[in-house]
Amino acid sequence: MSAVTEVQNTTTEALAALLDGGDGALVTLVAGETRVAAHRAVLAAASPVFAAMFAHDMLEASCGQVSIDDVEGPVLRLLVAYTYTLQAPQLPDTAAQLLSAADKYGLSALKAACERQLISQLAVETAAATAVTAVRHSCPDATRAAVAFIKDHPQVMATRGWADAVLEYPQEVIEVSSMLGEPPAEARSLSDAERGRRLREAAMEGEVEEVRALLAAGADVGARDGDGWTALHCAALRGDAAVVRLLLSAASDPNARNQWGQTPLHLAALFGHAEAAAALLQAGADRGVRADDGNTPLDIARQQNRQQVVKMLTQS
Numbered sequence: 001m002s003a004v005t006e007v008q009n010t011t012t013e014a015l016a017a018l019l020d021g022g023d024g025a026l027v028t029l030v031a032g033e034t035r036v037a038a039h040r041a042v043l044a045a046a047s048p049v050f051a052a053m054f055a056h057d058m059l060e061a062s063c064g065q066v067s068i069d070d071v072e073g074p075v076l077r078l079l080v081a082y083t084y085t086l087q088a089p090q091l092p093d094t095a096a097q098l099l100s101a102a103d104k105y106g107l108s109a110l111k112a113a114c115e116r117q118l119i120s121q122l123a124v125e126t127a128a129a130t131a132v133t134a135v136r137h138s139c140p141d142a143t144r145a146a147v148a149f150i151k152d153h154p155q156v157m158a159t160r161g162w163a164d165a166v167l168e169y170p171q172e173v174i175e176v177s178s179m180l181g182e183p184p185a186e187a188r189s190l191s192d193a194e195r196g197r198r199l200r201e202a203a204m205e206g207e208v209e210e211v212r213a214l215l216a217a218g219a220d221v222g223a224r225d226g227d228g229w230t231a232l233h234c235a236a237l238r239g240d241a242a243v244v245r246l247l248l249s250a251a252s253d254p255n256a257r258n259q260w261g262q263t264p265l266h267l268a269a270l271f272g273h274a275e276a277a278a279a280l281l282q283a284g285a286d287r288g289v290r291a292d293d294g295n296t297p298l299d300i301a302r303q304q305n306r307q308q309v310v311k312m313l314t315q316s
Contacts, residue, residue, distance in 0.1 A: 027054075028065045029080065034073025038080050046083035048106040071101045079105065088113035092121050096133045103137040111137070119145045124153050128162040128173075135172045147179045154208050157242040158275070163282050166249045173249040180212050196223025196231075204234040208242050221252040228258035236264035236280065239273030244280065254285040261292035269297040269313070272306035277313075287313050 027043070029036045044051035053066070068076055075097045078089050082102075088110050089098070099114035101107075118130050119142050127149050134142035150156045165173050199219040202210035211231070215221070224230055232252040235243040244264075248254065255263050265285040268277040277297075281287065290296050301309040 026064065029068050029076060030065060031068045031071050031073045031076040034076055036076055036080050038083070042083050043080075046086075046107060050105060070104070072097060075101055079107070079110075082107065082110050088117075090117070092117060095121070096129065099133060099137060099139070111139075115139045115142045118142050122146060122149045124156055125159055125161050127153065127156045128159065128165040128176075131176045132165045132169045132172045135175050136169065143176075143179070147176060150176070151180055154242060157208070157245050162245055162249075163279055166245060167282055170249065170251065174251065177212065177246060177249050178216050180216070192218075192220060193223070195219035197225070199223065199231045200225060200229065200234050203231040203240075203243050203247065204238055206235075206238055206240040206243055208240075208246065211243055211246055215246070215250050221247055221250050222256070224256075224258075227260075230256045230258075230264075232256060232264045233258055233262070233267060236268040236273065236276050237271065239268065239271055239276045241273075241275040241279050244276045248279060248283045254280045254283045255289065257289075257291075261290070263289055263291075263297070265289075265297045266291055266295070266300055269301040269306060269309050270304060272301070272304065272309055274306075274308040274312060277309050281312070 025039050025041060026037055027040050029038060040050075040054050044054050071079065075094055078091070078094060078098055079101050082088060086109070091098075095114045095117040099111055099118065102111035102114060115134070118133065118139075122130055122145060127146055130142060131146035131150065133139070134146055156162055162173075195214055195217060196219055199211060199214045199221070200223070202214060219231075221231060230252065232244065232247045232254065233256065235247055254265070257263055263285065265277060265280045265287065266289075268274075268280060277285075287298065288296055295303075298310065298313040300306075301313060
């Protein structure tokens with residue numbers, strides 16, 4: 001018997017039980033300003049989480065009202081509607097949020113349907129968010145699809161979606177980055193020092209795939225050369241935003257200083273690399289730090305007449 005058939009049968013029995021349920025059969029679910037009345041038996045039949053909640057007569061449930069955290073009102077309505085109809089809505093804009101709610105409340109068939117929707121709507125701007133959602137909620141099919149899509153479209157790592165994912169879900173982005181490329185045998189056999197050296201070289205040359213492979217092989221993003229340069233310094237100097245974001249997603253320190261006290265932001269400002277500077281700022285780069293010569297990144301940008309960077313650094 002399939003999971004859906006089993007739920008259908010159970011839900012049919014639950015609906016029949018409502019005839020004698022009385023007033024206590026109803027419960028009100030609250031998400032922000034949204035209030036949705038539903039039958040306990042239907043919710044419990046579809047969701048093991050609701051079933052456990054009602055079985056243990058939680059304080060909220062016993063009062064006839066349950067607060068639903070981390071679920072927006074429209075998504076709550078869709079969630080409840082599914083428990084009655086067992087029909088997943090075809091609404092691309094809510095697929096990720098509904099998947100999260102379905103995972104939280106144990107609605108496996110709805111979760112699977114949302115996962116298929118996410119896969120079908122993969123795009124350059126949304127791939128990072130899809131990958132993070134898939135990893136966070138243990139969706140293997142969507143994870144594989146998103147990783148494959150990003151491999152085929154490396155420009156994903158230059159999108160705002162990727163930058164937002166790095167800021168909000170750094171651990172998930174690190175996991176996605178590690179899946180983007182199986183490190184070649186040569187990279188795995190290198191010494192730690194050699195991997196660090198090659199990582200800096202690849203960052204300096206803008207070799208995204210090489211950087212990804214070396215990170216997957218265990219290269220230390222904090223490894224420095226004799227002048228204190230990290231791979232992130234090299235990427236910022238070149239101005240390759242995709243490499244900068246990739247290194248930041250692997251927990252590279254945006255405020256690392258070389259032997260002259262320069263951070264990657266100083267170098268991005270020096271050469272007017274606005275996109276790289278924006279990625280560094282989003283990751284927490286300190287715009288007020290002074291190098292050994294006393295200059296901040298803003299000072300350098302003004303000296304070199306890098307107006308776009310100046311504007312970015314003077315914004316609050």
